[in-house]
Amino acid sequence: MEYDALVLVSFGGPERPDDVLPFLANVTRGRGIPPERLAQVAEHYQQFGGVSPINQQCRDLIAALEADFAANGLDLPVYWGNRNWHPMLADTVAQMRDDGVRRALAFVTSAYGGYSSCRQYQEDIAAARAAVGPDAPLIDKLRQFWDHPGFVEPHADAVRAALGTLDPARRDSTRLVFTAHSVPVTMAAASGPEGGRYEAQLHEVARLVAGIAAPDLPYDLVWQSRSGPPHVPWLEPDVNDHLAVLAADGVTSVVISPIGFVSDHLEVVWDLDTEAAGTAQRLGLDFVRAATPGTDPRFVSMVRELVVERFATADLAGERAPTEGPTPPVDLPPRRRLGTLPVWDTCPAGCCQPTRRP
Ligand SMILES: CC1=C(CCC(=O)O)c2cc3nc(cc4[nH]c(cc5[nH]c(cc1n2)c(C)c5CCC(=O)O)c(CCC(=O)O)c4C)C(CCC(=O)O)=C3C
Numbered sequence: 108m109e110y111d112a113l114v115l116v117s118f119g120g121p122e123r124p125d126d127v128l129p130f131l132a133n134v135t136r137g138r139g140i141p142p143e144r145l146a147q148v149a150e151h152y153q154q155f156g157g158v159s160p161i162n163q164q165c166r167d168l169i170a171a172l173e174a175d176f177a178a179n180g181l182d183l184p185v186y187w188g189n190r191n192w193h194p195m196l197a198d199t200v201a202q203m204r205d206d207g208v209r210r211a212l213a214f215v216t217s218a219y220g221g222y223s224s225c226r227q228y229q230e231d232i233a234a235a236r237a238a239v240g241p242d243a244p245l246i247d248k249l250r251q252f253w254d255h256p257g258f259v260e261p262h263a264d265a266v267r268a269a270l271g272t273l274d275p276a277r278r279d280s281t282r283l284v285f286t287a288h289s290v291p292v293t294m295a296a297a298s299g300p301e302g303g304r305y306e307a308q309l310h311e312v313a314r315l316v317a318g319i320a321a322p323d324l325p326y327d328l329v330w331q332s333r334s335g336p337p338h339v340p341w342l343e344p345d346v347n348d349h350l351a352v353l354a355a356d357g358v359t360s361v362v363i364s365p366i367g368f369v370s371d372h373l374e375v376v377w378d379l380d381t382e383a384a385g386t387a388q389r390l391g392l393d394f395v396r397a398a399t400p401g402t403d404p405r406f407v408s409m410v411r412e413l414v415v416e417r418f419a420t421a422d423l424a425g426e427r428a429p430t431e432g433p434t435p436p437v438d439l440p441p442r443r444r445l446g447t448l449p450v451w452d453t454c455p456a457g458c459c460q461p462t463r464r465p
């Protein structure tokens with residue numbers, strides 16, 4: 108079995124003011140987001156000239172991947188398609204078919220399990236293939252990579268660099284605050300084969316990053332970018348509320364590390380650099396936000412490693428080979444990773460549904 112392309116699958120974002128509302132309509136179709144919330148979010152995008160940074164970040168990552176593949180003798184074209192904005196994934200899959208691609212790997216710009224982070228991207232891939240028809244290429248999603256050193260180490264270095272900008276005399280009253288996108292409590296409960304996996308993976312990454320960057324400092328994992336109607340419970344506490352609690356507890360300085368994300372897109376530059384930074388300023392807290400991996404060379408090489416790792420599995424198994432469980436079958440190539448939660452190539456059917464089934 109051979110793979111003949113890689114497709115980067117991402118969220119997508121508007122690139123000019125007129126894109127904002129149709130983009131938001133795509134994101135929220137059928138998801139019950141109140142119009143007041145949408146108007147607010149549209150305003151966040153308009154404050155950045157109607158341009159989300161995420162598409163350029165995908166272009167930058169693709170350029171870095173192409174250079175890395177070429178330098179390492181990996182001859183694999185890289186395509187790009189989004190869930191919510193152009194280039195839309197279905198158009199990309201049609202192009203791949205026209206170019207003669209038969210079987211591709213997908214790298215999704217989210218490291219974690221869960222419906223929004225994993226299952227929904229698989230649904231996007233299935234929908235795009237269905238739209239293209241029976242001659243659409245097969246597309247296998249690469250594994251979740253939350254605990255891969257190529258993801259964890261850039262986050263840890265960024266935390267260390269951010270700490271270096273704070274007053275060392277205040278280190279005793281400094282706190283690391285890790286953030287990820289909040290999701291509905293029911294969605295979190297349904298993530299992974301036995302539930303709770305999104306939060307468990309994030310706790311694992313928080314522990315790993317803190318352990319590398321600043322083992323002497325206390326840390327917390329909190330949530331950002333809550334959406335949805337107010338009566339639906341989402342993961343809490345929100346980062347802004349948490350900053351108030353920390354300030355009241357005598358914390359003077361915070362490093363915010365958005366371990367939930369791979370690049371500095373709008374959820375980072377608005378919700379953290381604008382909103383949470385403003386909260387910190389009102390509370391009198393020293394505040395610095397750590398960078399995300401972006402195009403860190405270790406993150407770029409990680410993608411190649413995931414591809415090569417999957418080639419080996421495919422060669423050995425001749426078919427999709429699940430590696431779920433703490434002890435993978437001995438004949439599968441090792442997965443370079445720092446954590447201990449189970450990982451697999453192909454997600455179990457029915458895992459990470461939008462809500463837990465009764
Ligand atoms: C887990 C998760 C990730 C991380 C995994 C991943 O990276 O995929 C993520 C990423 C992102 N979320 C993004 C933007 C938005 N998310 C929204 C709404 C929602 N997010 C959710 C979850 C997540 N979202 C959920 C459960 C909703 C409710 C609606 C629904 O059930 O789907 C809305 C609607 C308006 C609002 O915020 O209310 C917007 C505009 C952008 C683009 C930023 C840019 O443009 O730079 C990115 C990368």
Ligand SMILES: [Fe+2]
Nearest residue numbers: 223288332374
């Ligand atoms: Fe989101």
